[in-house]
Amino acid sequence: METYTSPTLSFGHRTPGSLPNAIHYAIGDCDLGAILxxxxxxxxxxxxxxxxxxRLRDQLAxxxxxxxxxxxxQFLQADLEQIIRLIHQQPVDASITLDVGxxxxQRQVWTALCDIPAGQTRTYTQLAESIGAPKAVRAVAGACAANMLAMLIPCHRIVRSDGSLSGYRWGVQRKRAQLLRERGCVRPHKRWPCPA
Structure with missing residues (x-):
């Protein structure tokens, strides 16, 4: 059985407001639905x-x-396969380069999110405290909502202070399914939606 290891993420930061001029994309299918x-x-x-x-292409536009x-x-096949392996909790290449705005x-929050181990969760308050901004809980939630890198920047690992699941850009059912998978509660390749 292969052991899952989190990839090392290399962050390339764009200046706020700057966007890439050209973007290549690929759409595939994973346990959580369609993926771009x-x-x-x-x-x-x-x-x-x-x-x-x-709808994914429209969201990208x-x-x-x-x-x-x-x-x-074809150009992005390796990237697509690697992200799907990550979602399925299978080994991935050691390093993934990101282009992050x-x-x-927000980048400070996203970096802190990447420090949360798979299978664990943190509250918005704990995340705010971890970056030295304990009063910025709403801003932390806003940074989570602005994340455009599902699963790689794991905002799905953030929960409410009572431990319940809160909103998730890609759906609370997906959030629940991925958290269960990371905790080893869902067998690999079980198609979502998973039971509550």
Whole structure:
């Protein structure tokens, strides 16, 4: 049995407001539904999940309105397979390069999210405290909501102070399913939606 190890993420930071001019993307299928992986020349810039594959391209166009979008399934096949392996808790390559926008505060939150081990959760308050901003709980929640890299920047590991699941950009059912998978409660390749 292969052992899951989290990848090492290399963050390439764009200046706030700057967007890539050209983005290649591929759409596939994973246990959580349809998945889109997009790459700029600097690295992976978006990972979206949805029930409807055609909607994924529309979401990418909304996120990067000035970019020339080009479907490149063959070019991105390795990236797509690697992200799907990550979702399925299978070994992945040691390093993944990201092209991340956002403010300095958002990037600080996203970096802290990556420090949360698979199978564990933190509250918004704990995350705010971990970055030295204990009063910025709402801003931390906003940074989680602005994350465009599903699963790689694991905002699904953030829960309410009472431990319950809160909103998730890609659906609370997906959040629940991935947390169960990370805790070893869901066998690999079990198609979502999982029972509550």
């Amino acid at each position: 992986v997009a790459r700029s020349p600097q690295g992976i810039c978006a990972i979206f999940l949805d029930d409807d594959a055609p 909304q996120a990067f309105p000035a970019a020339a979008l080009e479907e490149a399934a 956002g403010t300095a505060f």
